[in-house]
Amino acid sequence: MMQPYWTNGQATLYLGDAQEMLAELPAGSADCIVTSPPYYGPRDYGVPGQYGQEPTPAEYVETLRQTFSQARRVLADDGTLWLNLGDCYAANSDGWARGRDYNERQPATRPASRLSVPPKNLLGMPWRVALALQEDGWILRNAIVWHKPNAMPQSVLDRVSTRYEMIFLLVKQRRYWFDLDAIRESYTGDRPVPRRARGGCSRAIDGKYTPEVDAICGKRHGAAMMATGRRHAAANERGRNPGDVWSISTRPLRAAHFAAFPIDIPLRAIAAGCRLGGTVIDPFAGAATTALAARQLGRPFVGIEINEGFCDLARARILAATAQAQGEETETG
Incomplete structure (x- = not known):
């Protein structure tokens, strides 16, 4: 039985290789996995494996x-x-390929890739991984675009800047736990009447179904269809579906590695994809952002991290968040 690096009862951290540590965990012990593995090649953390x-x-x-x-x-x-x-490119705009310094201006810090595409190609790594998992039996339910409104500018002149990353939702079977109500968003502005409420007519006046439109497109379906039509056309009183483009600003964390994603992402994923009291796992725990989201939503957390320095940072952040929450409870109590 493997021993945790640290635990406080609600959160547990394991130090080691993600694949090896997962192999030691009991089958079916996680209700939700939220994670961001190291991307292909951008940083060498100096850790074996x-x-x-x-x-x-x-x-x-x-x-x-x-x-x-x-x-x-x-x-x-x-x-x-x-x-x-x-994602990443086969080489940057200066011609510096992965693992090679064509101009011999700096040491190579990326893996010495043997690529089958010319330099400067976008490699499509997120989709390569997603499709491989799909072929391995996972069901790919969503390809969510994480749009970064405050993305760092890029010094490129022959392409547009990259301002997004991918978040894939994958499941094991056709029926799974998903609480859409937990992540609905408030409506903003006027909501146009859906096509279904207009009896299938694609034309409307000022976004509304009117007698004038009736004259152009014909009447809506009969009374037998109206109840179903209204139910599908009506705005949900709990809010709208957030869709598959999430505009979430990055939140730099100086104490952590540069790749820490904002807590808003795991907060939304856990709220929608983890039953109340269910266990959340992050096999690449990093700075414990997923752990903080799980704690905030009252879910137990298990994290795995190969870098001992990040394990210490994760522990410190969890303890700090716990102490802050306890202090706030004392003040309001």
């Missing part, structure tokens, strides 16, 4: 496929996996 430094994109994809095969075993049958991944 680290992910993201594989020689080729294919080997990186295979590493994650094997890791999430173990994650699939650990995930409950009705659980959800939320996977955040960013």
Whole structure:
């Protein structure tokens, strides 16, 4: 039985390789997995066995496929996996390829990739991984675009700047736990009447179904169809579906590695994809952002991290958040 690096009863951290640690966890012990593995190649953390430094994109994809095969075993049958991944290029705009310094101006810090595409190609790594997981038996339910309104500017002149990353929602079976009401958003502005409420007519006046439109398109369906039509056309009183484009600003964390994603992402994923009291797992815990979201929503957390420094940082952040919450409860109590 593996021993945790640290635990406070609500959150538990394990130090080690994600794939190996997942293999030790009981089957079906997680209700939700929210994670962001190291992307392919941008940083060398100097830790043996680290992910993201594989020689080729294919080997990186295979590493994650094997890791999430173990994650699939650990995930409950009705659980959800939320996977955040960013993309990369075969070389930057100066011609510096992955693993090579063509101009010999700086040492190579990226893996010595043997690529099958010319330099400057966008590699499509998130989709390579997602499709590999799909072929491995996962059901790909959503490809969510995380739009970054405050994305860092890029010094490129021959393409547009990248301002988004992907978040994939994957599940094990057709029926799974998903609470849409928990993440609905408030309506803003006038909501146009859906096509279904207009009897299938694609034309309207000022976005509304009117007698004038009746004259152009014909009457709506008969009384037998009206109840169903109204039910589908009506705005949900709890709010609207947030859709698959999430505009969420990044939140830099100086104490952590640069890739820490904002807490808003795991907050939304856990609220929608984890039953009350269910356990949340992050196999690439990093700075424990997912742990903080799980604590805030009252879900137990299990994190795995290969870097001991990040484990210490994660523990410190969890303890600080817990102390702050207890202090606020004391003040309001």
